[in-house]
Amino acid sequence: MGAIYLIRHGQASFGAADYDALSPLGFEQSTLVGAELKRRGVEFAQVRSGTLARQRDTAATALKVLGCDVPVVEDERWNEYDHVDIARHHAGGAPQEDSREYQRLLDAALTAWVGSGDSGPCTESWPAFLDRCTAALAELVGSLGKGENGLVFTSGGVLGAVAGSLLGTPGPGLLKLNRVTVNTGITKLASGRGGVTLLSFNEHPHLEGETARLLSYR
Template identity: 70%
Template sequence: MGAIYLIRHGQASFGEADYDRLSGLGVEQGAVVGAELLRRGVRFTEARSGSLARQRKTAETVLDWLGTETPAKEDPRWNEYDHVDVVGHHGGGVPQSAMDSRSYQTVLDKALTDWVGAGEDSPCAETWPAFLGRVRGALDELVSVLRKGENAVVFTSGGVIGTLAGVLLGTPEAGLLKLNRVTVNAGITKLVTGRGGVTLLSFNEHPHFEGGAARLLTYR
């Protein structure tokens, strides 16, 4: 039986002109999750990352801790949904800079609900069914290249992780709208693969942000 570790990227730069850049705290979070994976002694035969800067920088930081010289293979199917486009069409186009993160999250939650409800009729460049199809495709491809007992690590985002967890539990919509809300930056979700298919073994692990590292725990 093999395993796939889904790592949410470190904290991005909310409210700044370049949201996609990791914050200083986000870089620290990447180092902590790297140290956690090193402590576990997990060996990875495959590494993937979305093409977003915050995902790639997290991958670089973690793999450096693990002593892995080969970079993660970029695959844009692991990218997050475009929150700006979703809010633009389903949330009144409110910019992040206009409010604090909690208020913006309220707007985003409603916009995501409307985006999912609109289905193929959404005016967004990527509809919910298209997003769901691409992230499922990314997971299926990765599973297909893993041999018995091999492990993979993926650096992606909360919406992708929540959706895939929902898929494995039979409710992808709830995964996006509910599980996505509680994913922590640099949290770990573990899937196992075997003859019976793919199973969600753990979701959103973050004990590496307890105790002395509690100051690093963030959701946005």
């Protein structure tokens, strides 16, 4: 039975002019998750990444440490939802100043976004986001041979939606799981004859003990 490892990107640059850039902490986290994957001794037949800079840079940094030379296939279906667009339409905009207040406003905006379904005002609706995330996963699963493993560098909203979908509750999955995902957390799925199963969510042993100071959620 093969497995798929989904990695949330390292810390982005909250409050900066370019949010999408990895912060210095994000690069440290990416190095650590690469070392954790190497420690596990897993070989990967397929590697995917979203097209966002924070996802691509996390992938490049982690893969260098891992020593994996499998080409990274970039696929925008693994990209995060547009938090700026969602906050603009469902929260009247949310300035990136205080992270706790921003999270409170974003949580409310995401709840409204999910609740609005196909009729919402955002450029991408919740159903469209969910469909592209699950389609990206299905494509990856279909590309893997028997017993082969896949690796994906993506974002918290995608992880919440995918995990929630596998548990049969995609909407609550996004709203409840997304907000607790840690930067470079590892989510593991099993792929076999019975389909895809969620084995673990948000593992982060590489950010515990002596490296706990590097743990971040945003």
